[in-house]
Amino acid sequence: MDRRPMIPDDITRYLTTIPDWAEIPTVDGLIGDLETLAASNGDLCRWRRYGTSRLGDPLRVLSIGHGERNVLILGGPHANEPFGALTVSHLSRLVTEHAELRDDLTWHFLPWANPDAARMNEGWFAGPRSIRDYHEYLYRPAPVDDVDYTFPNLSENGYYDRPLPETQAVMRILEDLRPVFQYSLHNCDFGGVFYLLDHDVPGLAEDLLAFTGQSAVPLAMDSVVVTGLDSPGKGVYLFPPAELIDGGIAELGGTSGHWAARYGTTTLVAEIPMWNDPRAADETDSGRTLGEVFGQAATEVAESSDLLADLMATVRPALRSGSPLTASVESLARLGPSLAQGMRAAAEAMDERPAAVGEAFVGAITPIMIRMRGLGQLRRLLRAELATGNHAPALRATVRKADELFDRACHAAGTVSEGNPFPLRDVVAVQVGAGLVALRRILQEAE
Structure with a gap:
């Protein structure tokens, strides 16, 4: 029996309403916005707590919709990469306002995977987003304090078994939801957009290349950062196995993508640059x-x-x-x-x-x-x-x-x-659009 696609072909129409933001929301600011959204859409939205941060913040997930298949949006996996807060803000509203995006799907948003560390970066969220200001107020946790580097890796090479409380909360979320798609929201410094997948999805690399080619943020060139990684297509790379992430130093565990794979989840990481340089x-x-x-x-x-x-x-x-x-x-x-x-x-x-x-x-x-x-x-x-x-x-x-x-x-x-920052609406448009492109392909391949 033929079935219409759950994600429409015209994804760009969802990007036309992205605001021209002047700043990145604080931890409390984003959570407050989501609470307002949930209160106004009580028939669609509900919160569930999965854990507590090391300093005592509740780690709650906002769920939207009542479909059988789950989608997890992981915000703030690295505390100094907060553009995903705006992606969470816009995407959650899109899902609430457009029923076709909820067709057989329930969306789950973890606003901040590491709220304690994100708060230590808030000094530069309001701008100016210059290279100097960013580094004046930067906090990038050490690997042992970083949520997305502390998932258990039980292989003999690089053995790691010290997940943080926040990491354990994400593990519980994945165990509970077993999502068909996990979207991990990241930023990089310069260069262009590039993507990481836990495994190749036929046709997805081509989809992402076509979409990014129409965006205001260029696709990244191959660089030493991704040397040696398998690539199903330009700008798209496959995660290395968890035991090879740190070359056996054993200061890093696995990522959420490695852990989610046990549930049949496809994980996409979208690395979106902060600063623009035509070179x-x-x-x-x-x-x-x-x-x-x-x-x-x-x-x-x-x-x-x-x-x-x-x-x-x-x-x-x-x-x-x-x-x-x-x-x-x-x-x-x-x-x-x-x-x-x-x-x-x-x-x-x-x-x-x-x-x-x-x-x-x-x-x-x-x-x-x-x-x-x-x-x-x-x-x-x-x-x-x-x-x-x-x-x-x-x-x-x-x-x-x-x-x-x-x-x-x-x-x-x-x-x-000169370090000119990309307009926030441009980087969010890429991140939102790429997530929808990926989800559409994943759902089509699952049919």
Whole structure:
């Protein structure tokens, strides 16, 4: 028996009502908006609590619709990547207002997978979204404190069995819902849009390429970040097995996508860039080889790691606050050499291949962003210590040095790119549309 598609062919019509947002909502702001939506649509919406954050926030899921098949939207899996809050806001309203999007489906929205850490990023949510402001107020949890890196991995290589309370809540959600589709909302820095899948879905890579080609945000070029990953189509890559994520370092567990696969769930990760630079999508020859570009990048990343390690060694004995920023900075210093080694290995494997302008641009900006991430969080950590009255000489001297180094890194970033932020409505349009494109294909393949 023929059955009409559950997701209409004309997905772009759902994107025309996206607001021209000026800022990203706070944790409380997004949850308040969703509570208002649920209260106005009591016949469709209900909340269920699945856990509690480490600081005591309830971890609740908003469910919309009464269909037999479940869709899970995972917001804020990485706390410094909050554009998904706007995607959750718009997509939840679309699902409420358009009955065809609920045909045989129930949508479930976890607004923030890690609300505690997201709150530590709220200083830059209202803008300006400059590279400097972002790194002034950035908090990226250490892997052991990061929800989407702490799912159990019980293989012998990279064995990991320390899921966080927030991770356990997502595990309960997946066990309860067994969704046909899980959509994990992420951001990247520069470059373009790219997607990760837990397994190949026939036709989906082509669908995503066609959709993204019509958007205001370009598709990412292949880069060292995805070197070695299987790709069913341009801009789409397959997750590596959980035991290979960190090369056996065992500081990382699996992701929600790895865990959801046991339930037959298809997981899509949409990586949407924050800043625009026209060179990021330029495929013309840069006049350099990939070996040169990423060999130099690897050297700079290693130097930044050594610098951060030296600064932390100076102040570590004087720290008193117990801030989670400590673990974050230490993990960056500790894992930096492995990242540099991976970049160098990729550079050697592609040594003589000409580097496109976009690849040269990514190779130039990435080490600067990594340095700013470490120095920005170190400055926050030291200023927090000083604010408590801990004015140890090592802290006072190091914060001055960190300020100077951070200023230099900001200047270096400015010489590479102006760092113009993408309009929020453009990045949300890509994320919302790609999710609907993926769900449509997944449902069609399931028929």
